[in-house]
Amino acid sequence: MLKQYLLTPGPTPIPPQIALKEALPVIHHRTSEFASIYKDVAEGLKYVFQTRNEVYVLACSGTGAMEMAIVNLLSPNDKILVASCGNFGERWAKIAQSYGVETIYVSVEWGKVLDPLEIEKTLKKNPDIKAVFTTFVETSTGVASDIKSIGKIVSQTNAVFVVDAISGLAGQEFRTDDWEVDVVISASQKDFMLPPGLAFIMFSQKTQKLIELSRLPKFYFDIKKYRDFYLINQTPFTPPVTLIVALQEALKLIRNKKIENIWNDCKRLARAARAGMQSLGLKLFAEVPCEVVTTASVPENIGEKIITTLKERYSVSIAGGQGKLKGKIIRLAHMGYIGKVDLLAGFACLEIVLSELGMDIEKGKSVAAVQKEFLG
Numbered sequence: 001m002l003k004q005y006l007l008t009p010g011p012t013p014i015p016p017q018i019a020l021k022e023a024l025p026v027i028h029h030r031t032s033e034f035a036s037i038y039k040d041v042a043e044g045l046k047y048v049f050q051t052r053n054e055v056y057v058l059a060c061s062g063t064g065a066m067e068m069a070i071v072n073l074l075s076p077n078d079k080i081l082v083a084s085c086g087n088f089g090e091r092w093a094k095i096a097q098s099y100g101v102e103t104i105y106v107s108v109e110w111g112k113v114l115d116p117l118e119i120e121k122t123l124k125k126n127p128d129i130k131a132v133f134t135t136f137v138e139t140s141t142g143v144a145s146d147i148k149s150i151g152k153i154v155s156q157t158n159a160v161f162v163v164d165a166i167s168g169l170a171g172q173e174f175r176t177d178d179w180e181v182d183v184v185i186s187a188s189q190k191d192f193m194l195p196p197g198l199a200f201i202m203f204s205q206k207t208q209k210l211i212e213l214s215r216l217p218k219f220y221f222d223i224k225k226y227r228d229f230y231l232i233n234q235t236p237f238t239p240p241v242t243l244i245v246a247l248q249e250a251l252k253l254i255r256n257k258k259i260e261n262i263w264n265d266c267k268r269l270a271r272a273a274r275a276g277m278q279s280l281g282l283k284l285f286a287e288v289p290c291e292v293v294t295t296a297s298v299p300e301n302i303g304e305k306i307i308t309t310l311k312e313r314y315s316v317s318i319a320g321g322q323g324k325l326k327g328k329i330i331r332l333a334h335m336g337y338i339g340k341v342d343l344l345a346g347f348a349c350l351e352i353v354l355s356e357l358g359m360d361i362e363k364g365k366s367v368a369a370v371q372k373e374f375l376g
């Protein structure tokens with residue numbers, strides 16, 4: 001049995017302190033014991049989101065929280081703007097369209113970054129747009145969007161600004177209130193160092209009017225139910241208590257370390273990962289690379305093989321391209337509990353595998369490049 005190295009952009013590895021919490025006996029969710037844990041978790045989430053608004057915990061993956069945003073803000077035939085630079089941006093449009101919401105697009109080629117001025121122009125041309133949806137870290141391409149600039153633009157209109165920060169939140173600098181973001185979504189299995197299964201969602205004051213007017217069908221994801229139960233430190237339906245107990249521990253680790261220190265660590269890991277890829281002759285794929293996952297173009301004849309060989313031979317998991325990028329890029333994550341040693345191990349194995357698959361690689365080159373960044 002080989003030791004696992006999980007260097008994928010979700011799920012990510014779990015620290016032992018957190019895993020131990022998951023082994024504790026299940027507690028009942030209608031108890032003061034649970035309420036006090038939930039209260040602590042709610043405060044911790046506000047800190048990580050950098051917001052004064054309430055953050056709700058949901059029992060679903062991140063996409064469930066995306067759907068929750070749409071069904072609580074909109075009505076049939078409402079018009080929205082989806083600003084998309086990859087697979088996850090497109091998901092916003094797919095969900096909206098399945099509910100009969102009219103979608104206007106601002107999009108760029110995958111790998112490129114969105115231009116906030118395009119969003120501004122489109123909003124001016126369509127003053128009836130109710131909400132702008134975009135992605136913070138577009139995990140499918142490794143690009144980070146300029147949420148601060150887009151937030152400034154949207155805040156001057158009647159539209160609300162909704163951001164999928166499923167990847168990136170708790171890893172790369174993100175300031176919900178300062179950047180005037182109205183709905184922020186995240187999930188447990190990326191930078192939060194938890195298993196999959198939880199999603200988080202925050203709504204600002206500006207969203208209240210839309211929530212009142214919203215006529216899209218909803219039951220499990222009705223924000224009003226979560227708001228009522230939040231007041232008594234509970235959730236409307238049976239929550240995954242085990243994951244919430246683990247979340248409390250994760251938030252404690254994050255608060256003890258301080259979010260700014262986590263941002264700095266991710267920045268350094270990202271620099272090292274980029275240097276590692278380039279030293280192997282691989283071209284970085286993202287026009288504006290994020291700090292939690294590094295993407296690089298690979299020869300198409302070995303693209304898929306790199307991923308499967310790494311896994312089978314060395315038990316190292318990295319991700320390949322999604323959708324139209326399948327076989328064309330590799331994605332190596334440095335979020336959550338993934339650290340310097342994981343990165344060194346990952347690159348050491350990646351080098352061997354690229355050689356085995358026929359690329360001319362000088363041994364130790366990427367490891368040296370990563371080490372140099374760590375020293376510098």
Ligand SMILES: *Cc1c(COP(=O)(O)O)cnc(C)c1O
Binds near residue numbers: 009061088135138
């Ligand atoms: C991982 C990810 C998702 C998908 O979330 P699920 O938890 O699989 O539903 C959506 N958006 C982004 C940016 C992601 O990184």
